[in-house]
Amino acid sequence: xxxxxPFAGHYAQSLEGPPCPAAHEPPARYRTAFHWSERHLQxxxxxxxxxxxxxxxxxxxxxxxxDPGEWNVExxxxxxxxxxxxxxxxxxxxxxxxxxxxxxxxxxxxxxAAPAYANVIAHVTWFTGPPAxxxxxxxxxLTLADPISARxxxxxxxxxxxxxxHAVLPGTLRPCSAFLKDxxxxxxxxxxxxxxxxxxxxASRILARLDQSGDRQQVFYExxxxxxxxxxxxxxxxxxxxxxxxxxxxxxSREDAFACLLxxxxxxxxxxxxxxxxSRKFIRTLWDVWWKQSGDTLPEDVPWCLHNIRPHNxxxxxxxxxxxxxxxxxxxxxxxxxxxxxHPAEWFSHVARYFENASEWPFWNQRLAFTSAPDPxxxxxxxxxxxxxxxxxxxxxxxxxxxxxxxxxxxNHLPPExxxxxxxxxALHLFGRDHNPSAIYADNGLLQQGxxxxxxxxxxNAQPDCADCRLCATLRNAE
Numbered sequence: 001x002x003x004x005x006p007f008a009g010h011y012a013q014s015l016e017g018p019p020c021p022a023a024h025e026p027p028a029r030y031r032t033a034f035h036w037s038e039r040h041l042q043x044x045x046x047x048x049x050x051x052x053x054x055x056x057x058x059x060x061x062x063x064x065x066x067d068p069g070e071w072n073v074e075x076x077x078x079x080x081x082x083x084x085x086x087x088x089x090x091x092x093x094x095x096x097x098x099x100x101x102x103x104x105x106x107x108x109x110x111x112x113a114a115p116a117y118a119n120v121i122a123h124v125t126w127f128t129g130p131p132a133x134x135x136x137x138x139x140x141x142l143t144l145a146d147p148i149s150a151r152x153x154x155x156x157x158x159x160x161x162x163x164x165x166h167a168v169l170p171g172t173l174r175p176c177s178a179f180l181k182d183x184x185x186x187x188x189x190x191x192x193x194x195x196x197x198x199x200x201x202x203a204s205r206i207l208a209r210l211d212q213s214g215d216r217q218q219v220f221y222e223x224x225x226x227x228x229x230x231x232x233x234x235x236x237x238x239x240x241x242x243x244x245x246x247x248x249x250x251x252x253s254r255e256d257a258f259a260c261l262l263x264x265x266x267x268x269x270x271x272x273x274x275x276x277x278x279s280r281k282f283i284r285t286l287w288d289v290w291w292k293q294s295g296d297t298l299p300e301d302v303p304w305c306l307h308n309i310r311p312h313n314x315x316x317x318x319x320x321x322x323x324x325x326x327x328x329x330x331x332x333x334x335x336x337x338x339x340x341x342x343h344p345a346e347w348f349s350h351v352a353r354y355f356e357n358a359s360e361w362p363f364w365n366q367r368l369a370f371t372s373a374p375d376p377x378x379x380x381x382x383x384x385x386x387x388x389x390x391x392x393x394x395x396x397x398x399x400x401x402x403x404x405x406x407x408x409x410x411x412n413h414l415p416p417e418x419x420x421x422x423x424x425x426x427a428l429h430l431f432g433r434d435h436n437p438s439a440i441y442a443d444n445g446l447l448q449q450g451x452x453x454x455x456x457x458x459x460x461n462a463q464p465d466c467a468d469c470r471l472c473a474t475l476r477n478a479e
Contacts, residue, residue: 001200001203001204001207001401001402002200003408004199004200004203004401004406004408004411005196005197005199005200005203005411006196007192007193007196007197008193008196008197008199008200010193011193011194011196011197011453012197013474014470014471014474015457015470034101034126034127035204035205035208035209035212036156036157036205037161038099038100038101039161039164039456040156040159040161041099041100041101041124041125041126041144042071042078042079042099042164043159043161043164044144044148044156044159045065045068045078045079045097045099045124045144046068046071046079046164046165047164048068050148050154050159051065051068052144052147052148055140055142055143055147057086057140061086061087061088062086062087063084063085063086063122063140063142064084064085064087065082065083065084065085066083066084066085066092067081067082067083068082068097069081069082069083069096069097071164071165072096073165075116076096076114076116076117077096077097077098077116077117077119077120078097078098078099079096079097079098079099080096080097081094081095081096082094082095082096082097082121082122084121084122084140093121094121095119095120095121095122096117096119096120096121097120097121097122097123097124098111098117098120098122098123098124099124099125100123100124100125101125101126101127102125102126102127102129103123103125103127103128103129103130103131103132103135103141104129104132105125105132106123106132106134106135107132107133107134111134112134112135112136120136120139121138121139121140122139122140122141122142123135123139123140123141123142124142124143124144125141125142125143125144126143126144126145127143127145128143128145128146152239152242153235153239153298153299153301153302154235155235155238157205157226157234157238158226158234158235158238160231160234161456162422162452162455162456162460174429174430175469175472176429176430176469176471176472176475177429177430177431177432179472179475179476180430180431180475181430181431181432181435184439184440187430187431187440188440188441188447190430190450190454190475191440191441191446191447191450191451191454192446192447192450193450194449194450194451194453194454194457195446195447195448195449195450195453196411196446196450197453198449198450198452198453199393199397199398199401199411199446199449202393202394202397202398203397203398203399203401203402204402205398206219206223206398206399206401206402207402209223210402210403216333216403217246217247217250217333218241218245218246218247219399220246220332220333220395220399221241221245221246221249221326222238222241222242223394223395223399224322224325224326224332224391224395225237225238225240225241225322226238226241227387227390227391227394227395228318228319228321228322228387228391229315229318230309230313230318230387232305232309232313233304233305233315233318235302236265236298236302236303236304236315237315237318239298239299239302240261240264240265240298240319243264243295243296243297243298244260244261244264246326248260249261249322249323249326249327250326250327250329250330251329252327252328253327253328254323254324254327254328254361255285255286255289255323256289256327257322257323257326257327258286258319258320258323259285259286259287259289259290259293260289260290260293261319261322261323262286262290262316262319263286263290263294263297264295264296264297264298265297265298265304265315265319266297266298266304267304267315267316267319268283268286268287268290269283269370269371270283271283271284271287273370273371274370274371275371275372275373276373276374278363278374279367279370279374282363283370311368311369312368312380312384314368314369316369316370317364317368317369317382320359320361320364320382321359321382321383324358324359324360324361324382325355325358325359330358332358333399333400335354336351336354336396336400337400337405339351339354340396340400340406340407340410347407347410347413348389348392348413348414348415351388351392351396352385352388352389352415355383355388355391356381356383356388359381359382359383360382361382364380364382365379365380365381365382366378366379366380367380368380385415386416386417386418388415389414389415389416389417389445390417392414392415392445393414393415393417393445393449397410397411397414411446412446414444414445414446414449415445416442416443416444416445416448417445417448419437419442419448420452422451422452422455422459423441423448423451423452423455425455425459426451426452426454426455426459427440427441427451429459430451430454454471457471458470458471
């Protein structure tokens with residue numbers, strides 16, 4: 001995989017640079033048994049929507065979390081001042097919490113010898129197993145794998161790592177900008193390394209999923225569905241993809257696939273919401289199909305986000321896109337593989353045109369929603385260029401790299417996405433307020449991926465002056 005991303009290793013070295021106050025243990029590479037990061041587990045612990053309601057202890061005792069603690073972005077345990085309740089007996093304990101993938105990681109990181117860990121009351125891990133050898137006797141060992149795996153509606157892949165712990169990024173000039181704002185070539189080199197690292201990690205995660213599943217069509221389908229869910233509806237789209245697998249859509253017509261997906265998603269409307277007869281007739285046809293094959297629906301505790309979403313990103317339109325892409329025996333991975341073996345400067349335009357043609361649907365091209373009147377003069381594509389670029393970067397590229405089918409030359413010709421808030425904030429810190437995005441990263445998907453990776457690894461936990469940031473230390477040492 002390093003042949004695709006030769007600069008990823010250089011970026012990884014910056015993550016293992018000189019120690020700094022911000023707690024930043026080297027990230028574990030994706031594995032088949034556990035293809036997520038320790039940060040995913042921190043989010044599970046921190047967010048009550050994901051955290052198990054109770055943990056079973058020895059002696060028929062039960063532990064519940066009254067307060068997960070404050071997310072610590074400095075040296076020491078991951079969470080401080082947590083409050084836990086042990087029953088029976090209504091016994092409350094207060095202290096710190098450390099999160100690892102495996103119980104033995106406590107020993108590997110030598111936490112027992114660090115005074116900052118003296119008040120740890122809970123060691124939270126994904127895997128079960130014997131407690132760490134140096135774990136204090138009064139510390140409770142809690143495991144996440146079984147309770148999280150028992151929830152079909154929850155996938156760690158859907159957790160938005162950038163949303164935690166809601167750190168407020170400093171707005172003043174950052175030290176790293178002194179090294180980069182007047183040196184665009186160096187700035188691009190840093191972003192390229194970080195972009196290679198990010199894409200390599202994506203491909204490693206997909207490879208782990210393929211090893212686990214063995215069903216490449218289903219893995220590809222689930223990943224595309226998650227990308228169609230955008231940031232607000234990833235979890236319900238992934239859950240929907242598991243309830244209605246790719247094999248169930250492959251031999252169906254586009255309309256039958258749409259009815260099945262909409263009905264399962266609990267999003268099939270009543271005909272009376274439509275403003276015109278064409279829409280009412282179409283909805284009645286979908287209901288006829290759904291009544292004949294109706295089965296399980298998404299659980300009520302897998303909610304759709306339907307508010308504050310651009311009409312183009314509405315779940316019904318995205319489900320229509322999925323129905324168009326995965327019905328009628330279409331081999332999406334195979335078709336895309338042939339298209340990508342084009343000239344580097346042209347291949348994405350061929351991919352974009354393929355997606356646009358595959359999702360062509362006259363009904364949806366003339367209206368944004370079932371409740372919209374048709375407007376033949378204003379064509380509304382189901383998939384725009386930026387969403388196609390996002391699917392390419394988050395699904396197609398890592399999927400084909402994992403299978404060693406992606407042309408190496410294409411990595412340096414990736415299309416740009418919309419500039420997100422994390423991208424803009426990170427660029428502000430790296431290059432200063434008066435930099436020109438078009439001259440550095442605005443039209444380059446690889447460099448934008450680098451901005452996102454630097455945001456997660458460094459800027460997300462930025463301290464007021466960033467004086468001890470590992471990235472700054474790496475830039476300083478390279479002078």
